[in-house]
Amino acid sequence: MKTIKLLQLQLENFKGIKDLEIDFQDNTSIYGANASGKTTILDAFTWLLFDKDSTNKKDFAIKTLDTEGNAIHKLNHVVTAQLSIDGEQIELSKKHMEKWTKSKGKLEQELTSHTTEYYIDEIKKKANEYKTFISELLDEELFKLITNPLYFNEQFDWKKRRAMLIKIAGDVTDTDVISSDNSLTDLSAFLGKHTIEDKLIQINEQRKNLRKRLELIPELVNEATKAKQDTTGLNPSDIQGEISVIEDQIHVYEDKKVVLKSGGMQTELNKQKANIELELTKIKVNEQKETQEQLMNKREEIFIEQNNLSKVNNQITEFTNRIQARKGEVATKRQELAKLGSEWDMLQLEHFDEHRKLCPTCGQDFPTEDLNLMIATFNQDKAEKIKANESAGKSTKEEINYIETDIAEIELGIDGHLKNEKAEIQLKLEILDQQKAELELQLKQVENSTNYIEKQAELEMVEEKLRDEKGSSVTAVAEIQLKIEELQAEVNDLKADLSKFDSNKKQDKRIQELEEESAEKSAMYNELEKGLYLIEQFNKTKCSLLEDKINSKFKYVSFKLFKLQINGGIDECCETIFNGVPYNSGLNNAARINGGLDIINALIEHVQVIAPVFIDNRESVTELIDTESQLVSLIVSESDKNLRVEA
Template identity: 35%
Template sequence: MKRIVLERLTLNNFKGIKNLVLASNGGDADVYGDNATGKTTMFDGFVWLLFGKDSQNKADFEIKGLDGAGKVLQHRLEHEVEGVFLIDGRRRTFRRIFKEDWTKKRGSVTDEFTGHTTTYFLDGVPVKKGEYTAEVDSIIKEDLFKLLTSPSYFNEQLKKEDRRKTLLEVCGDLTEAEVIHGNKELASLPGILGDRNLESHKKVISSRCTVINKEIKELPVRISEVQRQMPDVAELDDEELLKEDIAILRNRVESGDAELSRILSGGEVAVKEKRLREIESELIDIKSRMHSDVLDKLALKRDEVNRIHIEVDRYRREIEDKQQRIQQNERSTVNRRQEAERLRTEFAELKGLVFEHPEGHDAHCSACGQSLPEDQVKAAHDKAEADFNRKLAERKERINASGKAAVADAQKFEEDTARLQVEIETLNSTLQVLQTELTGADNELNELRMGVKDPTTDPDYAKKQAEATQVKQQIEVLRTSGEEAAATTRFVIRQQRAEIEEMERDLAKFDSVRRAQMRVMELEKQERELAAEYERLQHELFLCEEFTKTKVSMLDAKINSKFKLARFRLFEDQINGGIKEVCDTLYKGVPYDGGLNNAARINVGLDIINTLGEHYGFSAPIFVDNAEAVTRLIDTDAQVIRLVVSEVDKKLRVETAAMQEAI
């Protein structure tokens, strides 16, 4: 794993901070300060040093110090950040300086502000921006660096699409063939998709459905318009005479229309298209036959891997629960031992107490003032001493009983701790065996995936593909020749109709009525066909969404097993019955951006960083802002710099791990 450690970070004249040095010496550090003392500015400087942006991924933020009115406090300053890092044990120094440019123009007495300049240094040597950027990029990519240094970056700055992409990259995606094989309802999906991928086909469906909806809404209006334009023939007569006069020419026109209908019907084209569909179906059968056996084995092995993942997760949670109980027992043991010691001290103090008769005691009657007899004075003294001794004995007895109970409780907690440690060792042994089994099962799964054959290597498949190409070419030729013949026939029909135009002037109204009626029927047929097409497209959309649900369900256990705290919801049911692809982070069922407290957000972010760091093989300094919100950060192999709000610290105060050990 590549390890990046921050040894020292120095800020000069950066966002209002005149000078600040964070000397972590390569270890963890806690930075304390009241609000607006510069804790977040330190993180901004750290990110700006390497990438020229602040911690919120903004490149145009204000570096100079400003007054209350938003004006620059002091010009001509050099705004500088320098960082000393250990990169895989090698010390490297990066330095970036931002300053104003002032130029005295010819003929001018004073110089004028003309812009800004940024200079760069690597290990003390000045370099150009390109060389500086290339050096940083060679160590770690910007997007990966931000993922590994800020617990909030993944959930608060990364887009949901990029979160899904990152999770799938870390945990491994599933092929379309595996998903389809896992749900028999999706068997027809490959034939529907053709050469398109799932998302492209969904866009095609959505676009086509929009067009169909628009056309379906317009068709009743178009039908009504045709009916309104239908001429009134109630007062016309002698249609039969007109028909006899133009019968010969009409027959010719009808013959032409029949010829045109035959051409447009495309009988040969329909036969070829039917054969093309048959070939495509045969190709799908060949592909399914080639993949069936391997996919069955893949499904069984994938189920085995998922089962082991679930077992590993269960054992880990049980170990964590017992470790937490051990910590509670240890705290309770210390408390009860301290209580026993306190009671022991109190008991020892009581042993030294003896009854003392109060001096100056009045031996006279309080009512009459006469001297009391000696026997009455002695009786009062004896009674007071007896009361003192009785109360002292009762108090000792209570202390003795409480002390014994405290010691017994401490022994009980210690015995429970010993028992839990033995159970943890047993669980760890079982967990190691499961992890070994999981590694072997993953390897076998990868080998099975590599065994899925490419259908294009099959001779029958290649032969069918060649035939399909040939049929497509034949269809294109038939359509081209049909269009030419149709154009010729239409021309002849127009000439014939021109010859009988005068004779049909009155009869045209009857023809208009008949044509209008035919048009209405065509539009009604088109309406039915569009409705049928819309229903088919909706079924295809359902299959696409079912594919996504199946894939997410198969990936869910695999992804969540990679994380100790974080869980992920990758799709969301919609009101209309569809699904929406999302990527929401959850902790114990609570969404990250829907009520999760700051402590849980920080630890969930660290859990994500741990998994991503292990996958990418990188460890970089983690800046935890608002760290006072969490009492205990989860363990991480990376260097951690906690930014803690402390009202008493009006200036930033840094505590390193070495300082805390010395204390």
């Protein structure tokens, strides 16, 4: 078990205490009148460790004030503590100071900020190093829980209190609860794979949906009942018999109508009409067949000549392009010839340079023999260049003559052959187009032939007879159709009455299904109610077991962790009770302190850490319960205007 003891505490200019040093024993009492600084000692200790006062405030005044309540500046505010941690002594110290600076252009220094220095065993540490050391030594919240008897019940959130108690005692499992009460035997099967919490959510959702449906079913039954149609005085068998009789009458009239529509004369006339129309088609086909063949052949000839014309045009285009290319070659050659002429003129003007008679090195004339050799070489080179130039000129002229001859031959081919061939093809195409137009006109004039006109007149006579025959039967057919429609209307009315029975059967079936559904869902709802009751019994049993298990860890206090609601539900809570009296219901200070010590004893046993316990208003407690913790009692004593320490 980790044991932390406070051996000594030194205060310098801290909350009005100018200089104070206290040595602590296992049981130390500090006496003083009100406002003499007893609580300041505890504030100094918590500020040294956690930057907060004993009420958990971070922003509180630690400076010493003058008689007018103003801070006295340029003082260092220091708290130093000697601690024993598992027998090893360590010193912690914290110094809070003002920072004064002189700004440019000002005579006096100004307070610009504050700074805090941290020390461990007189070794200066960075703030984060110091805080890390403290947190590794003891968690802040745990420190407050085991050093202040009132912290658990008055400053610790009830949900955290409850969670801490369950952690100390250990939670009660669902299996423990179910096995402790025989009435909960069926709960496991009811829960299946779900937890109590999830099952409760599921039950409530299912109950809500079932209630909605059960409330809706009577309304649906009422709607189905209202939807049933009145069949008073109607008999399905009689109605079906009437329908059969009337439908037989309709069939008789339908047969008569068919006979009238397909009368003997009309049938014969229709046959004659069909035969004449067939003969007209044959006349048209026979007379058009030869013309169609001629027209097809003519179109084939036109197609061939168009291809020939296209070929001639392509040849003309090709030859024209060749002429242009050859003319370009002539122009190039003429440029070359002109250049050669210019070069020949230049060569004729070249003479041996007189300056070359002198040696470039010594400036003297070359010897006559060397000079004659140089002149002979120059004249020979000039003669060879002129000869080469004249040869190139001659060759170029020959090439120009050859190309111009080729151009003339190509132009002759275009003008003397291809253009004539093109003109012949175009003339032939004009003749073929004229012949094609005449054949197309012949096709259109087939219907003007004598044969066709006579047969057409015969067809018109048959059609006139057919119209007269139809006119005489139309009136009789119309009268029969009117009678059929009247009888069909009677059948439709009877069928509408008959359908009422089918509709009522569907509504009766719907009502039966709704009543069966109501019974089924009522049974399901009852099963859910039974399951809900089992869960409520489970929760009550678990509450009782958990409270018993937690309360067994304490000697003087007990805890109420659940509140029973009017509707049978259970709410979580955490209420401390001391000797049967709730903590927040008039419990006196002595009971609150001793109850807190009992809680601290249990916490120490659980976390295996002991730290100094500060008891404020100790004068109200005549006797403290036993505890292994180091005790620091802060006692109000009006006679002690200055603090007095007894160990």
